[in-house]
C-alpha cells in the first residue's frame with residue numbers, strides 16, 4: 001500500500017518495530033542500514049528527504065543536514081539531543097523535536113536506584129552472595145544515605161523529579177544550574193564547585209554537548225571530597241572520565257554510579273577494574289513502557305508536521321511550527 005503522505009523520510013538507524021511500522025504506513029522511509037551501499041543510498045535520496053526519524057544517538061551534523069536541501073523536520077528519540085546540531089537546524093528553519101516528559105519519572109527512578117546501589121554497595125553485595133561468600137561471613141558494613149546532603153547539577157524536569165525522590169529519602173537537596181530558579185525553594189550554588197563542596201551526593205542531570213563538557217572536572221571531584229558519591233545519568237561528556245578514574249582510585253571521592261560514559265558502549269577498563277564504581281549500560285529510560293511512549297512521541301511529532309499542525313515537542317533552538 002502506498003504511504004499516506006508523499007514525503008521521503010530518512011531513518012539513519014533502526015528504530016523500534018512499532019515505530020517503523022507506523023512510519024512505513026505514513027512515509028516513504030529510507031533505511032540506509034539495509035542498502036548494500038549506504039553512502040550511495042544517501043546520495044540518491046538526499047535531494048528528496050524532507051524529514052528524519054533519528055533513533056537513539058543518531059549523529060546529525062550540520063554537514064549531513066546541509067546535504068538535504070529539502071529537510072524540514074527532525075524527530076529525535078530521547079530527551080537529550082546533543083548528537084544533533086539543533087542550533088544549525090534552527091538557523092535553517094528546520095524543526096527538531098525530542099521526547100521530554102514521557103521519560104522523566106523513569107529516569108528519576110533509575111537515578112534513585114543507582115544512588116542507593118552505589119552508596120549501599122548493593123551490586124557488590126549481590127555478587128558476594130552469588131560467589132558463595134556469605135557462607136563464610138557477612139557482607140561488610142557499607143556507607144549510608146543517612147545524614148547525607150544531595151546536590152543536583154542541572155535542575156530541569158528530570159533533576160526536579162530526582163530532587164523530589166531524594167527529599168523523600170530524608171536528604172536536604174541543593175542545586176546548581178545556569179540560573180537560580182525563583183520558584184524553587186532549594187539552596188542554590190553559583191558554580192559546580194560550590195555545589196560539590198556543600199553536598200556529599202552529587203547527581204549530574206545536565207544536558208550534554210559543548211556547553212557542559214567536563215563540567216565535572218578534577219576540581220569539582222576534589223570539592224565533593226572523600227565521603228562523596230558522584231552519580232551520572234546525563235551524558236558521559238559532562239564528566240572528565242580520566243579525572244574521575246583518578247579520583248576513585250586515590251580516594252578523592254568515595255564512589256561513583258554511572259549510567260553514561262564518554263564513548264558508549266565502550267567503557268574504559270580502568271573503570272571496569274574499580275570496585276567503588278557501579279556501572280550501568282545507559283538504561284535510564286530503558287523500560288518497555290517508557291520506550292514505547294518515547295517511540296510514539298517520535299511518530300506523533302512527524303505526523304503533526306506532515307499534517308501541517310504544530311509539532312508537539314520542539315526543542316528550544318528550533319521553530320515551534322510544523
Ligand code: 8YV
Nearest residue numbers: 056057077078079080282285
Ligand atoms: C536514551 C537518553 O537512552 O533520552 C535520552 O536522552 O539518553 C535515553 O533516554 C537514548 O536517547 C536512546 O538511546
